[in-house]
Amino acid sequence: MAAQDAPDLVDELLAGKHRALARAITRIENRSPGYRDLVAALYPHTGGADVIGITGSPGSGKSTLVDKIAKAYRDRGLTVGVIAVDPSSPFTGGAVLGDRIRMASTATDMDVFFRSMSARGSLGGLSTATADAVKALDAFGKDKIIIETVGAGQNEVDVVKTADTVAVLVPPSSGDDVQMLKAGILEIGDVFVVNKADLAGSDKTVTELKNMLDMREGEPGDWNPEVVETIANSGEGVTEFLDVLDAHTDWLDESGRRETKRHQRHAEELRNLLREDASELVEDELDARGGIDDLVERIDAGETTPYEVADDVVEPLADCLDQQRG
Amino acid sequence: MSHESQRNIRCLVAKVGLDGHDRGAHVITRAFRDAGFEVIYSGLHKAPEEIVQAAVQEDVDVLGISILSGAHNTLVPKVVEGLEAYDAFDDTLIIVGGIVPDEDREGLEEAGVDAIFGPGTPMEETIEFIRENVTRRD
Numbered sequence: 257m258a259a260q261d262a263p264d265l266v267d268e269l270l271a272g273k274h275r276a277l278a279r280a281i282t283r284i285e286n287r288s289p290g291y292r293d294l295v296a297a298l299y300p301h302t303g304g305a306d307v308i309g310i311t312g313s314p315g316s317g318k319s320t321l322v323d324k325i326a327k328a329y330r331d332r333g334l335t336v337g338v339i340a341v342d343p344s345s346p347f348t349g350g351a352v353l354g355d356r357i358r359m360a361s362t363a364t365d366m367d368v369f370f371r372s373m374s375a376r377g378s379l380g381g382l383s384t385a386t387a388d389a390v391k392a393l394d395a396f397g398k399d400k401i402i403i404e405t406v407g408a409g410q411n412e413v414d415v416v417k418t419a420d421t422v423a424v425l426v427p428p429s430s431g432d433d434v435q436m437l438k439a440g441i442l443e444i445g446d447v448f449v450v451n452k453a454d455l456a457g458s459d460k461t462v463t464e465l466k467n468m469l470d471m472r473e474g475e476p477g478d479w480n481p482e483v484v485e486t487i488a489n490s491g492e493g494v495t496e497f498l499d500v501l502d503a504h505t506d507w508l509d510e511s512g513r514r515e516t517k518r519h520q521r522h523a524e525e526l527r528n529l530l531r532e533d534a535s536e537l538v539e540d541e542l543d544a545r546g547g548i549d550d551l552v553e554r555i556d557a558g559e560t561t562p563y564e565v566a567d568d569v570v571e572p573l574a575d576c577l578d579q580q581r582g
Numbered sequence: 583m584s585h586e587s588q589r590n591i592r593c594l595v596a597k598v599g600l601d602g603h604d605r606g607a608h609v610i611t612r613a614f615r616d617a618g619f620e621v622i623y624s625g626l627h628k629a630p631e632e633i634v635q636a637a638v639q640e641d642v643d644v645l646g647i648s649i650l651s652g653a654h655n656t657l658v659p660k661v662v663e664g665l666e667a668y669d670a671f672d673d674t675l676i677i678v679g680g681i682v683p684d685e686d687r688e689g690l691e692e693a694g695v696d697a698i699f700g701p702g703t704p705m706e707e708t709i710e711f712i713r714e715n716v717t718r719r720d
C-alpha cells in the first residue's frame with residue numbers, strides 16, 4: 257500500500273479495515289504531515305466508546321489486568337481497543353514495548369485491537385498522541401478503549417486524565433500513609449486496585465487507601481472512589497473490578513459529568529494544540545533571527561538574560577495580536 | 583503549518599513456534615532498542631496468526647522472526663500469507679534470525695523474506711540492513 261491521502265485512510269478506517277486503523281495511529285503518533293486533518297475527519301465519528309485509563313507503578317500487574325478485562329468485555333460481545341504506553345530511552349529514543357506479551361486471553365482475536373506506544377519521552381505531547389489514538393479507535397467503532405500507562409509522574413497523570421474512568425493500581429506494601437498524602441496519581445483515581453492481593457501487606461494497603469479516601473473533601477453528588485482487590489493472574493476480583501467500572505460509567509451518564517469531562521477534555525486539547533502551534537511560530541522566529549545558538553551565546557557572555565531575549569522574541573507577536581483585537 | 587513529524591523505526595521481534603530459547607531474541611531486542619528503534623517483543627511460543635495480528639496492529643516497519651526449532655519452512659509462509667490478507671506484506675521488511683540451513687535460504691527468500699541472519703552475525707550488520715532497507719512510510 258503506497259502512502260495515501262487522509263480521506264482514503266479515513267474511509268477505510270470507518271469501513272473497518274484494521275490496516276487503515278493501524279496506519280492512522282502511526283500517523284497520529286509520528287505527527288506526519290496532514291495528521292491533524294485526519295483527526296479532524298475522525299472527530300464526527302467519535303463519542304461512542306467508554307475510555308478507561310489504567311495506571312500504576314512498573315510491575316504492578318497492569319497488563320495482566322488489562323488482558324483479563326479485555327477478555328471479559330469480549331465475552332460480553334463488546335469490542336475492545338488498547339493503547340499501552342511504555343517508557344522510551346532518554347539516551348537513544350528507543351523503547352521495548354512488552355505489554356502485548358500479557359495479552360494471552362485474547363490472542364488472535366482481531367476484535368481486540370492492541371497498540372503499543374512509546375512515550376518518546378523527550379518529545380512531549382504524549383497525552384495528545386494517546387488522546388488522538390483513542391479517537392481513531394473510537395471512530396473505528398470500539399466499544400471499550402483502555403489506555404494503559406506506567407504511573408510515576410506528571411506525564412501519566414496527563415495521559416489518564418483523558419479517560420472517562422481512571423483506575424490506579426497500588427501494589428501491596430507501597431510505602432506508608434505519607435505516600436498516600438502525595439499529590440498526583442492518587443488524586444485522579446476513580447477506582448483503586450490493590451492487585452497481587454495474595455501478597456503480604458495487601459490488607460494494610462487497602463486500609464491506607466480507604467483512610468486516604470475518607471479524608472477527602474468531596475462535593476455532594478461526587479463519585480466516591482472505590483478500592484478493590486484483585487489477583488489478575490488468576491482472574492480473582494476481576495468481576496468486582498468490572499462492576500465498579502460499570503458503576504462509574506453509569507454515574508457519569510446519570511450525573512451529567514460525562515459532558516463536563518468532555519468539555520474539560522476539549523478545552524485541554526485546544527490548549528495543547530495552541531501551545532504546540534505557538535511554540536512552532538516562536539521556533540520559526542528564532543530561525544529567522546539566526547537560530548537559538550547565537551542568542552544563547554549572548555546569554556553565555558553575560559550580555560543579556562533568557563528573560564530579555566524571550567520578551568524580545570515574543571513582543572512583535574503580542575503587538576500583532578493586540579492590533580488584531582483593535 | 584509544517585509540523586515536525588517524529589518517526590522512529592518500529593520493529594516486532596517475534597518468536598514463532600515451539601522452541602523455548604529466547605536469549606537471542608532478548609539480545610536483539612536490546613540492541614534494536616539501543617539503536618533507537620521501538621521494539622515490540624512478542625514473547626515465546628507464538629502462533630503465526632498472533633504474529634500477523636501484532637504486526638498489523640502495531641504497524642511495524644520491520645518484522646524480525648526468530649526461529650530455532652527448524653520449523654521455518656512451515657511457519658514463515660504462514661506469516662507471509664497472513665500479512666498479505668491484511669495488505670501488510672508489501673511494505674513490511676521481513677528478516678529471519680536463528681538456525682536456517684543453507685539449502686532452505688532460497689525457499690524462504692522466495693516466500694518473501696528480505697534477509698536471513700544466521701548465528702554470529704554482528705548486530706551492527708542487522709541494524710544497518712534495517713536502516714537501509716526499511717520502507718519509508720507516510
